[in-house]
Amino acid sequence: MRSPNWAKQLAGGLAAVLLAGGVHAQAGQEISFWIRAADAGFVEPLVKTWNAKQANKVALTVIPSDDFVTKFGTAVAGGAAPDVVAIDLIFVPAFAQAGQLSDIGAEARALPFAKSLSPSHVRLAMYGGKQYAVPFSAESSFLLYNKALFKRAGLDPEKPPTTLAELEAYARKIAALGGGVKGFYFSGACGGCNIFTMTPYVWASGGDVFSADGKSDALDNPALRNTLAMYRRLWKDGVMPGGVKTDNGSNFISPFFSGKIGMQGTGAFAIGLLKKDHPEIDFGVAPLPGEKGGSASFAGGDSIAIPVGSRHKKEAWDFITWCLSEEVQVEQFAKNGSIPVRADLADNAYSRQDSRFAMASVAMQSGRTPYSVHFNQLINDPNGPWLAMIQEAVFGKGVDVAIKDAQARFRQVLAAP
Numbered sequence: 020m021r022s023p024n025w026a027k028q029l030a031g032g033l034a035a036v037l038l039a040g041g042v043h044a045q046a047g048q049e050i051s052f053w054i055r056a057a058d059a060g061f062v063e064p065l066v067k068t069w070n071a072k073q074a075n076k077v078a079l080t081v082i083p084s085d086d087f088v089t090k091f092g093t094a095v096a097g098g099a100a101p102d103v104v105a106i107d108l109i110f111v112p113a114f115a116q117a118g119q120l121s122d123i124g125a126e127a128r129a130l131p132f133a134k135s136l137s138p139s140h141v142r143l144a145m146y147g148g149k150q151y152a153v154p155f156s157a158e159s160s161f162l163l164y165n166k167a168l169f170k171r172a173g174l175d176p177e178k179p180p181t182t183l184a185e186l187e188a189y190a191r192k193i194a195a196l197g198g199g200v201k202g203f204y205f206s207g208a209c210g211g212c213n214i215f216t217m218t219p220y221v222w223a224s225g226g227d228v229f230s231a232d233g234k235s236d237a238l239d240n241p242a243l244r245n246t247l248a249m250y251r252r253l254w255k256d257g258v259m260p261g262g263v264k265t266d267n268g269s270n271f272i273s274p275f276f277s278g279k280i281g282m283q284g285t286g287a288f289a290i291g292l293l294k295k296d297h298p299e300i301d302f303g304v305a306p307l308p309g310e311k312g313g314s315a316s317f318a319g320g321d322s323i324a325i326p327v328g329s330r331h332k333k334e335a336w337d338f339i340t341w342c343l344s345e346e347v348q349v350e351q352f353a354k355n356g357s358i359p360v361r362a363d364l365a366d367n368a369y370s371r372q373d374s375r376f377a378m379a380s381v382a383m384q385s386g387r388t389p390y391s392v393h394f395n396q397l398i399n400d401p402n403g404p405w406l407a408m409i410q411e412a413v414f415g416k417g418v419d420v421a422i423k424d425a426q427a428r429f430r431q432v433l434a435a436p
Contacts, residue, residue, distance in 0.1 A: 051101040055084040100328035103335040115146035124150035135363040139318035139388040154360035155323035159383035166301040179305035193281030204283040209268035210406035216284025223309025233391035236429035247412040287379035291356025318386030404428035
């Protein structure tokens with residue numbers, strides 16, 4: 020099921036023909052396209068543009084984000100798969116392992132800009148030596164900070180923290196301003212939020228969460244211990260607002276909009292939101308630092324794939340290649356505040372207008388993403404071991420107990436087939 024005959028037939032010279040201008044696609048077809056609700060804001064205008072210009076039409080279905088994994092798996096198993104699907108890149112290994120995606124490696128390798136595609140997206144698209152997806156949308160994590168609060172606290176707004184010690188010291192100085200101002204924010208009840216914004220501190224400090232192959236945990240390391248300990252100190256000393264303990268991600272960025280949060284980890288989407296809806300906030304962005312300097316970023320976003328059972332695979336690939344084109348990556352993505360998934364388009368007319376977007380793009384291209392077929396169960400599940408560890412370490416009994424318990428639960432899950 021993982022290598023359908025169509026993919027084999029399209030290899031080599033025919034693949035090049037397919038990419039030459041869409042002549043392979045049969046006109047007048049309707050392509051079903053599923054996305055998660057979190058992507059609706061940028062995908063709906065994208066589909067509208069395609070439908071206004073192309074003979075084949077895309078019928079978009081928006082699935083609630085929390086239901087996406089289950090609904091997609093059920094649809095494929097029941098023979099009701101969409102023609103094309105956009106998936107959080109972190110879930111691609113699990114869908115590939117389950118035999119739910121088509122091998123598109125030959126087509127992907129034939130793209131003239133194949134080597135410019137986001138390396139994290141491509142790495143997570145691989146399973147068993149085959150490629151099951153290409154990048155669709157890109158995201159990166161970095162530090163967002165309020166320049167006005169930096170100034171009020173006596174900090175240089177053009178010199179964000181470059182080590183964890185500086186980050187903690189700056190957060191304390193900002194919180195000391197009082198009047199409801201807090202130095203640091205994070206969504207303490209959101210596993211996915213924290214793999215995105217907390218793990219880069221660990222990576223930049225020489226630690227990790229998973230082994231390189233994703234088959235075992237790597238939780239017991241000084242970098243993770245020290246990062247969790249810093250969060251715990253900031254919580255216990257009132258440097259964070261009380262709402263962090265119960266924020267499941269629904270308030271991931273909104274507290275910063277109040278102008279009373281000094282720093283927090285976030286993604287490139289926040290730049291566009293702040294510029295559009297909160298021009299009164301003078302903000303800066305910076306890499307997420309490690310203990311002794313250096314930095315790291317989580318390379319996130321979505322990948323786009325053709326499910327097994329798609330009835331319009333050739334037309335779906337035509338749509339995918341259009342999404343990766345310079346026209347779309349620059350005029351649909353970069354123009355509206357998103358990061359192109361192609362490194363050769365990172366420097367464009369829109370990124371040059373705001374260096375903050377350029378920094379986010381650099382962070383994405385050099386970013387990291389964990390590879391695990393058990394990612395949803397371990398990390399995103401609100402009852403999973405990753406979030407339980409963070410809650411216990413920061414708000415509960417402490418770091419040592421939290422990591423020990425998480426190790427046992429990680430190993431139980433990872434031992435499963």
